[in-house]
Amino acid sequence: MTHNSLSADLLEQLIKAATKASTTREAIAALTELNTAEAVVWLITNEATARAQCAPRDLAELLDVVVKAGLAGRAGTRAGDLAKLVARYADLAHADTLATVANSLPAVLRNEELVGAVHKTLEREPRHAGLLRVALDHALRKKEMFEAHRLLTRLGRADDSQATLHFIWRKRSVLKPTDRPPVRIALMSSFTIDPLVHYLDLECRAIELEPEIYVTPFNSWAQEIIAETSGLRKFNPEIAFLSVSIDDLVGDLGGLISGDQLEEAGEAAVDRILVAAKQFAEWSDAALVVHSLLSVHREPLGILADRGKPGRAAWLERLNARLADELQKLPRAYVLDMTDVLLRRKGGALDNPKMRHMAAMRLCGPVVGDVARAYTHYIAPIKGLTRKCVVLDLDNTLWGGIVGEDGPHGIRLGGTSPGSEYQEFQRYLLSLTDRGFLLALISKNNPDDALEVIRSHEGMILREDAFSALRINWRPKPENMIGIAEELNIGVDSLIFLDDNPHERELMRQVLPDVLTPDLPADPSLYKATVEALPQLQKLAITEEDRTRTQMYQAKRQREQTRVSAGSLEDYLKSLDITVTIGQVDEASLPRVHQLFQRTNQFNLTTRRYAIADLEAIAGDRGCRLYTLRARDRFGDHGLVATALVRSEADTWRVDSFLMSCRVIGYGVETALLATVGEDARAAGAEKLIGEYIETAKNAPARDFYSRHGFSDLGTEDGVTQWVASLTDANQTLPAWIRREVA
Amino acid sequence: MAPEDVVSRVFGVDRGRVTDATSNTTLAEWDSMGHVNLILELEATYGLSLSPDDTLTMTNVEAIKRVLQSRGAAW
Numbered sequence: 143m144t145h146n147s148l149s150a151d152l153l154e155q156l157i158k159a160a161t162k163a164s165t166t167r168e169a170i171a172a173l174t175e176l177n178t179a180e181a182v183v184w185l186i187t188n189e190a191t192a193r194a195q196c197a198p199r200d201l202a203e204l205l206d207v208v209v210k211a212g213l214a215g216r217a218g219t220r221a222g223d224l225a226k227l228v229a230r231y232a233d234l235a236h237a238d239t240l241a242t243v244a245n246s247l248p249a250v251l252r253n254e255e256l257v258g259a260v261h262k263t264l265e266r267e268p269r270h271a272g273l274l275r276v277a278l279d280h281a282l283r284k285k286e287m288f289e290a291h292r293l294l295t296r297l298g299r300a301d302d303s304q305a306t307l308h309f310i311w312r313k314r315s316v317l318k319p320t321d322r323p324p325v326r327i328a329l330m331s332s333f334t335i336d337p338l339v340h341y342l343d344l345e346c347r348a349i350e351l352e353p354e355i356y357v358t359p360f361n362s363w364a365q366e367i368i369a370e371t372s373g374l375r376k377f378n379p380e381i382a383f384l385s386v387s388i389d390d391l392v393g394d395l396g397g398l399i400s401g402d403q404l405e406e407a408g409e410a411a412v413d414r415i416l417v418a419a420k421q422f423a424e425w426s427d428a429a430l431v432v433h434s435l436l437s438v439h440r441e442p443l444g445i446l447a448d449r450g451k452p453g454r455a456a457w458l459e460r461l462n463a464r465l466a467d468e469l470q471k472l473p474r475a476y477v478l479d480m481t482d483v484l485l486r487r488k489g490g491a492l493d494n495p496k497m498r499h500m501a502a503m504r505l506c507g508p509v510v511g512d513v514a515r516a517y518t519h520y521i522a523p524i525k526g527l528t529r530k531c532v533v534l535d536l537d538n539t540l541w542g543g544i545v546g547e548d549g550p551h552g553i554r555l556g557g558t559s560p561g562s563e564y565q566e567f568q569r570y571l572l573s574l575t576d577r578g579f580l581l582a583l584i585s586k587n588n589p590d591d592a593l594e595v596i597r598s599h600e601g602m603i604l605r606e607d608a609f610s611a612l613r614i615n616w617r618p619k620p621e622n623m624i625g626i627a628e629e630l631n632i633g634v635d636s637l638i639f640l641d642d643n644p645h646e647r648e649l650m651r652q653v654l655p656d657v658l659t660p661d662l663p664a665d666p667s668l669y670k671a672t673v674e675a676l677p678q679l680q681k682l683a684i685t686e687e688d689r690t691r692t693q694m695y696q697a698k699r700q701r702e703q704t705r706v707s708a709g710s711l712e713d714y715l716k717s718l719d720i721t722v723t724i725g726q727v728d729e730a731s732l733p734r735v736h737q738l739f740q741r742t743n744q745f746n747l748t749t750r751r752y753a754i755a756d757l758e759a760i761a762g763d764r765g766c767r768l769y770t771l772r773a774r775d776r777f778g779d780h781g782l783v784a785t786a787l788v789r790s791e792a793d794t795w796r797v798d799s800f801l802m803s804c805r806v807i808g809y810g811v812e813t814a815l816l817a818t819v820g821e822d823a824r825a826a827g828a829e830k831l832i833g834e835y836i837e838t839a840k841n842a843p844a845r846d847f848y849s850r851h852g853f854s855d856l857g858t859e860d861g862v863t864q865w866v867a868s869l870t871d872a873n874q875t876l877p878a879w880i881r882r883e884v885a
Numbered sequence: 886m887a888p889e890d891v892v893s894r895v896f897g898v899d900r901g902r903v904t905d906a907t908s909n910t911t912l913a914e915w916d917s918m919g920h921v922n923l924i925l926e927l928e929a930t931y932g933l934s935l936s937p938d939d940t941l942t943m944t945n946v947e948a949i950k951r952v953l954q955s956r957g958a959a960w
Contacts (some may be wrong), residue, residue: 245890245893245900246901247899247901248899248901249899249904275894275897303922303925303926303929304921304922304925305894305895305922305923305925305926308918308919308922309894309895309896310898312897312914313897336918339920356926496924496934496935496937496940497921497925499937500921500924500937500940501917501921503921506925507925734919
């Protein structure tokens with residue numbers, strides 16, 4: 143008699159014998175009690191019977207019981223059999239059951255079948271931490287490094303406990319780094335900040351950076367800033383965060399302190415931070431972000447606080463106001479408002495008193511993830527990750543319901559819920575245009591339906607003039623996305639796509655992975671918070687161009703319409719009345735020039751990303767000229783749209799960088815700038831003008847710049863092509879349709 | 886979840902490698918930061934608050950089990 147039929151017999155006997163066992167399910171349960179090993183084998187060999195006779199949910203429960211009994215070591219159950227069992231029933235087994243079995247086996251003993259079942263189940267439950275760990279072990283064993291990185295990031299999202307984040311960080315430290323842009327971050331603190339390293343590492347990777355994080359030794363933040371040979375100076379960060387607790391600087395806040403003492407100690411604490419910040423700015427060009435001050439101690443007088451004399455809260459507010467005022471005077475210092483972080487925190491209490499005492503940890507647990515996410519709001523713009531345009535869906539994204547079905551009066555949009563959620567979201571989106579972001583629309587709708595709402599629904603905040611491009615049709619959204627990128631003359635990697643429909647999001651991610659497509663929550667009241675949390679919507683400064691960008695693109699749309707009615711291209715350009723103002727960079731224009739250097743990809747001859755400190759040095763260098771060009775026409779002011787960095791050598795002027803905003807491509811303003819550079823060089827006695835060109839994946843529009851201005855190719859070395867033009871014959875002249883003013 | 890499971894998860898070592906004798910001297914991952922994380926995870930898993938004295942003695946699995954049992958935790 144085979145093992146198989148023995149078990150089947152046994153099962154049948156059990157069904158008959160056990161008075162309560164009237165179903166197969168109960169019989170298997172009874173068998174498990176009696177002989178777990180038999181039950182496991184029976185379930186493996188009689189899969190069809192088991193599936194036919196038990197509801198999937200019952201079978202899942204049973205598997206869990208069998209597995210737990212098996213792992214408890216009953217009656218010689220073999221681990222291999224349990225693995226086979228859960229793999230066989232992976233489609234219906236609880237994810238926990240599968241994870242429990244897999245984790246009970248050493249990584250080397252998990253076979254392909256089991257790992258395959260884990261991956262299948264992860265499709266069903268993408269955030270199951272236990273299964274993610276199994277998949278990770280497998281990827282590490284197979285040396286699939288990118289897969290391992292990806293799984294580690296997913297695990298951090300699935301389980302944000304401090305222990306798991308530490309585990310993830312340790313695992314990463316043995317992996318090869320990714321080829322993503324590196325970022326050097328320094329953490330300086332008056333307390334144990336180690337968990338923040340682990341959380342920040344994850345958040346930097348989530349925005350596709352490869353972080354390198356330096357932590358100043360325990361409580362030596364001030365010494366590290368001052369000492370000329372410190373590890374901090376050697377590390378030379380691009381951005382530094384200073385988290386000093388007022389509780390570490392004013393030692394006895396837990397007790398009663400007289401008002402005068404409190405004032406004095408508080409001011410002294412702020413002085414210490416400010417001195418350090420100023421010293422830091424003296425030797426470092428890095429951005430410095432300082433935590434606002436918080437105390438874990440409550441008002442010792444309890445609810446009597448603020449009766450008759452200023453309490454702790456008012457005292458801290460004053461200190462923070464002074465801190466912010468003084469830091470503002472430094473060129474690259476920012477205050478991170480900790481109350482703002484705490485207001486939005488997802489991860490529990492900030493203060494864990496036990497860990498504060500045991501490990502000098504003032505930030506503990508998942509809330510550290512909130513702090514790390516706040517940090518990325520500074521890191522992203524510094525690394526040039528800021529996007530340019532937010533592309534929005536309409537139905538269920540900007541209003542509730544579907545206009546094509548519910549009608550313009552049936553959609554939810556107004557001052558009360560349901561509907562006020564969408565209005566709040568629209569107000570926030572409108573505020574983005576004040577910070578220089580563009581908005582665009584892609585909607586699958588009949589244009590008349592959608593436009594009627596946009597133009598005349600009284601609840602609508604975003605009217606037609608808020609959008610720089612519209613695609614209301616039934617085409618696939620990725621196709622419309624490319625159309626928008628072309629119309630606005632920006633790359634798809636400058637776009638963010640917001641759509642309530644997960645399928646549209648998935649399609650966009652697959653077809654255009656460079657578009658940032660974040661998940662939107664199902665609840666519209668969380669839309670605003672979700673989008674606000676994107677680091678790619680942060681800017682370090684707002685320029686005049688930012689404030690008026692939407693109007694500029696609108697004027698561009700009008701120009702395009704003129705173009706259709708004008709005859710030849712030159713007639714069209716003449717009809718625009720283009721005036722350029724060319725000058726040298728000054729203090730006021732430097733931030734915009736820096737922005738152009740950071741963000742221009744297409745019409746950029748060398749794509750050298752100078753930091754603001756580099757540009758400051760260049761502006762002060764007598765051997766260099768940093769040109770600026772402003773342009774305006776009869777439809778409006780383009781603002782500062784082009785810049786050129788020219789280095790003068792004996793008889794040669796060398797154009798190190800030449801870049802122009804893509805929104806003025808095609809008007810000939812680059813020719814006006816080059817002509818001016820040529821004239822200045824000639825006036826200074828130079829004989830030759832040399833231009834450099836470095837090809838990138840994106841700067842094709844600039845490739846023929848020097849050749850079409852009469853330069854000759856001197857050859858390419860290390861990726862740099864040199865072009866030369868003699869200045870004796872004036873071959874760079876101003877286009878006939880451009881009027882030039884000198885600043 | 887047994888204390889061995891917590892230790893295995895916190896330090897990322899095979900469950901089968903964790904025995905009563907596993908301690909902060911046998912596991913490289915069990916450093917001071919790891920110990921802090923272990924305490925946090927044990928507290929969260931068993932829903933209790935460990936005293937500073939407890940945390941000092943819980944440097945091996947056998948001691949962890951003893952302390953947890955004395956606090957009425959079961960697994």
